Amino acid sequence: MYSFKVVSLTLLIFELILSFSNATDGRIVDLPNGQMQGSLIENYYSFTNIRYAEPPVRFEPSKPYESNWEGIQNATGEMLACVQFERFANFTKGQEDCLFLNIFTPQKADNNNLLPVFIYIHGGAFMYGSAAFYSPKIIMEEGNMIVVTINYRLGPLGFLSTEDGAIPGNLGLKDQQLALRWIKKNIHLFGGDPEKILLTGESAGGASVHFHVLQIETENLVSAAAGRSGCALNPWVMQKNPREKTETLAKLLNCPSEGKELKCCLKEKPIDKIYAAVGKMFKFLDNPFNLFGPVVEKENTPGAFMTAEPRRLIQRGEIANIPYMVSMTSEEGAYNAAFFLSKNKNGVEYIDELNERWFELAPYLLFYYDEPCKECKQKLSESLKEMYMGKERISRKSYLKLQKMFSDLIFINGILETIKLHRMFGPRPVYSYIYANPHKYGVGNFFANDLEFEFGATHGDDEALYLPFIPFAQFENATNLTNMKISKYFLKMFETFVSEGIPLFKDTSLPANENNLEPIKYLQIFGEKYCIGPWMSNKTQECQQSETCFSY
Structure with missing residues (x-):
């Protein structure tokens, strides 16, 4: 299994090297800090590893990058990644000095022809991933938007919390916020329109987008936000007992458990030792897949990002007054x-093994392991198995029922709750789509190491049609005729959303969810058609009669 993952990562490195080996001299941009030169790659300019923050100090908030340089700085190198534990090969990779962003611009973008900006926050459960994993080529071929991808600190360096003033937490989210400020201030120098900025992300990136929507400041930084396959209300996103996790990590590293002493000890530890200790905290394989994530900080914490639970923030109406879209597969x-x-x-x-150990493993797989009542966890595990599996054994034969359980509990239920709360308390309607167009190869095939099994439209399949994950690029999910059409409609949807505040898919407006007395409405995208209709929990992959459907 692991050899397949290594092959995929090798393909990633090969494509990146190939892209940059074909690069020629690109345009020069005058930044406040000095001049910077990118690369011309095929039909677009690439600027990589642009510092938006000073090199980070471990467990301290990032600071704006204010250093100047002489001459022309080269922004053409291989994109870097933040330090993380490689769960498929059991080693630490990346670097601590990683607070960079990358900018990709169509050739026609300049100071006299400003284009909308597509900011992307990568996913990876707040533990993994990199801006380097995503190709801007599809968006660049269309040539109507600028793409910006950003790195932020991951795992314990980004999200460990002592629940006091020593390490309050949310450093990764604060990194992202600092990057947004840099983009708002400087993107016009690359031909981007600072008044038409779309903040996007998938999975943990989608949840990150939602967290920024819950910040009043964000309405001064971006024009619209679109989170995909992730939101702040998904059960895997927020840390439930961050102090307990921090103490577990401290014990593995022979560090004291008190805040300031722990912080000093962790600052002195080799980074690979810290992340190797993280690898020992998983309960079963790499589960729970998110050990360190966002937290609620104390109200009096200097520079706090979030001092109340996301649900409470929405109910108070303390959110950015910008159009918001949240979607799923x-x-x-x-x-x-x-x-x-x-x-x-x-x-x-x-x-x-899962069938035999269901009651032991289910709480870690479905994120209720922090429930203090042991009997309650047992009953919940039993009721979930009964609800989704009936009397069937958990097996390959009944696998799709297990997958539906995971879909509902880990992603879809939280997204539906987000839509309900935003339309009830938010200042704007909320838009949504569900992508139900299966690809030849997706994340399910990747994790199962099985190219033949038909998983349906899986996590990230929609993203493959406009910002593909590079290790999957060899499977060309975006190149069949139908997918090429859908890809163009997605790009139009993002362009109209950031420019007009209302997303159009082809020529159809996504329905605005703003009336709490009506069912949630959304756009559903199939292989040969798309439909507008109400949410139905048991919807199959065929349009319902109550929906309005269109062909491509």
């Missing part, structure tokens, strides 16, 4: 359910 749960169809070193599928 029909089979989100393949992200972590599909792994159980892969085999262990003895050739036995993990799903058989």
Whole structure:
């Protein structure tokens, strides 16, 4: 199994090297700090590893990058990643000095022809990932938007919290916010329109987008926000007992558990030792997949990002007054359910082990392990299995029922609640789509190490049509005729959303959810048609008669 992941990462490195080896001299941009030169790659300019913050000090908030340089700085190198634990090969990769962003501009973009800006926050459960994993080529070929991808600190360096003033937490979100400020201030120098900035992201990136929507300041930084396959209300996003996790990590590193002493100890530890200790905190394989994530900070914390639970912030109406879209795929749960169809070193599928250890593992897989009542966890595990599986054994034969359970509990239920709360308390309507167009190869095939199993439209399949994950690029999910059409409609949707505040898919406006007395409405995208209609919890992959459907 792991060899397949290594091949994918090798392909990533190869494509990046190939892209930059073909680069020629690009345009020069005059920044407040000095001049910077990018690369011309095919039909667009690439500027990589632009510092938006000073090199970070471990467990301290990032600071704006204010240093000047002489001459022309080269922005053509291989994109860098923040330090993280490689869960598929059991080693630490990336670097601590990682607070960079990358800008990709169509050739026609200049100071006299400002284009809308597409900012992307990468996913990875706040533990993994990099801005380097995503290709801007599809958006650049259309040539109507500038793309910006950003790095932010991950895992304990980005989200560890002592729940006091020593390490309050949310450093990764504060990194993102600092990047947004830099983009708002400087993007016009690259031909981007600072009044037409769309903040986007997928999975943990989608949840990050939602957190920024819950910040009043964000309405001064971006024009619209679109989070995909993730929101602040998903159960895996917020840390439930951050102090307890911090103490566990401290114990593994032989550090004291008190805030200031712990902070001093962690600052002195080699970074690979810290992330190797993180690898020991998983309960089963790489589950729970998000050990460190956003937290609620104390109200009097200097520079706090979030001092109340997301639900409370929405109910108070303390959110940015900008258009917001939150979307999903029909089979989100393949992200972590599909792994159980892969085999262990003895050739036995993990799903058989899951069946035998369901009551032990379910709380960690479905994120209610912090529930203090042991009997309550047992009852919940039992009721969930009964609700989704009936009397069936958890097996390859019943796998799709397990996947639906994971889809609903880990992603879809939280997204639906987000729509309901925003339309009730928010200043603007909220828009949504569900992507139900299966691809030849998606995240389910990746984690199952199985190219034949049909998982449906999985986590990230929609994103493959406009900002593809580079290790999947060899499977060309965006190149068949139907997908090419959908890709163009997605790009139009983002362009109209940031420019007009209302997303258009082809020639159809996505329905605005603003009336609490009506069912949630959304756009559903199939292979050969798309439909507008109300949410139905048991909807199949066919349009309902109550919907209005269109062909491409």
